[in-house]
Amino acid sequence: MFRSVTRVLAVAAVGMALSVTSVFDKARAAAPGGWQSLTETELTAVWWQWALGIPASTSPLFDSTGANAYVNQPFSGLLFLAGTFAVQELNDDVVGIVTRDITVIQGTALFFPLINTEYDEVCYLPGHFGGNCLGLSDFPAPKSVPQLRSLAAQSVENASQLNATLTPTDQNFNQNGDAITINNSRIQSRVFNYTLPKDNIYGIDVSGKIAPAVSDGYWSLVTADKLQAGHNYLLQFGGQLPINNNQNTFTEIITYRITVPAR
Numbered sequence: 001m002f003r004s005v006t007r008v009l010a011v012a013a014v015g016m017a018l019s020v021t022s023v024f025d026k027a028r029a030a031a032p033g034g035w036q037s038l039t040e041t042e043l044t045a046v047w048w049q050w051a052l053g054i055p056a057s058t059s060p061l062f063d064s065t066g067a068n069a070y071v072n073q074p075f076s077g078l079l080f081l082a083g084t085f086a087v088q089e090l091n092d093d094v095v096g097i098v099t100r101d102i103t104v105i106q107g108t109a110l111f112f113p114l115i116n117t118e119y120d121e122v123c124y125l126p127g128h129f130g131g132n133c134l135g136l137s138d139f140p141a142p143k144s145v146p147q148l149r150s151l152a153a154q155s156v157e158n159a160s161q162l163n164a165t166l167t168p169t170d171q172n173f174n175q176n177g178d179a180i181t182i183n184n185s186r187i188q189s190r191v192f193n194y195t196l197p198k199d200n201i202y203g204i205d206v207s208g209k210i211a212p213a214v215s216d217g218y219w220s221l222v223t224a225d226k227l228q229a230g231h232n233y234l235l236q237f238g239g240q241l242p243i244n245n246n247q248n249t250f251t252e253i254i255t256y257r258i259t260v261p262a263r
Contacts, residue, residue: 020185035075045192055199066100081112099255106229115239116217117155119148152216164237189215230262
């Protein structure tokens with residue numbers, strides 16, 4: 001996961017694939033209420049509230065093992081997944097690679113971004129370092145919600161190499177079945193707010209309620225029926241995004257090794 005001052009957050013192939021929207025429609029019909037009662041735009045906003053509201057010390061975004069996957073999860077029956085903020089630079093390109101191990105009970109769906117971006121007013125709030133926020137000596141005037149939406153849209157326009165696959169494996173996570181392509185849809189969030197803790201992902205105290213905020217990006221959903229008890233899976237997803245005008249890119253390669261215990 002790559003994050004700049006404008007907070008670009010990153011995160012198709014073979015077989016039958018459904019869009020996120022059509023999958024959500026089926027999920028609602030099968031189990032109304034809970035997370036299924038939310039629209040896609042609402043659910044992406046909740047994902048951001050979850051991701052940004054967790055202290056950095058226990059954040060799934062910095063997690064290299066999967067140990068923090070369940071921290072502050074807001075729903076029963078749905079697990080939010082994330083990319084990584086642990087990135088490295090290679091020849092002026094930025095790469096985020098991580099493999100995590102998680103255990104998921106049967107009946108759980110998975111929701112995660114491939115490439116997404118979030119824009120807000122964190123640098124423009126009174127008391128947030130005045131004209132110096134997140135290491136900036138100056139920055140533009142506060143933006144309206146339409147302006148924030150436009151910036152978010154521009155950030156993901158050139159996303160490429162989006163991919164998400166779910167592969168059945170043996171107990172050692174060696175492939176033993178056909179990989180399933182998980183399709184994605186571009187979703188623009190509703191306007192939302194979130195609360196930053198003091199120990200936040202920025203590493204400086206810009207804590208408090210942040211509003212307004214919006215996001216735009218590409219999301220995937222693995223429905224609960226895809227994860228069967230007594231089986232193991234590899235969930236792999238990622239993508240690429242340009243980060244400057246010199247053809248440098250941010251690339252994310254995320255792997256979750258998933259165990260679904262037998263009943």
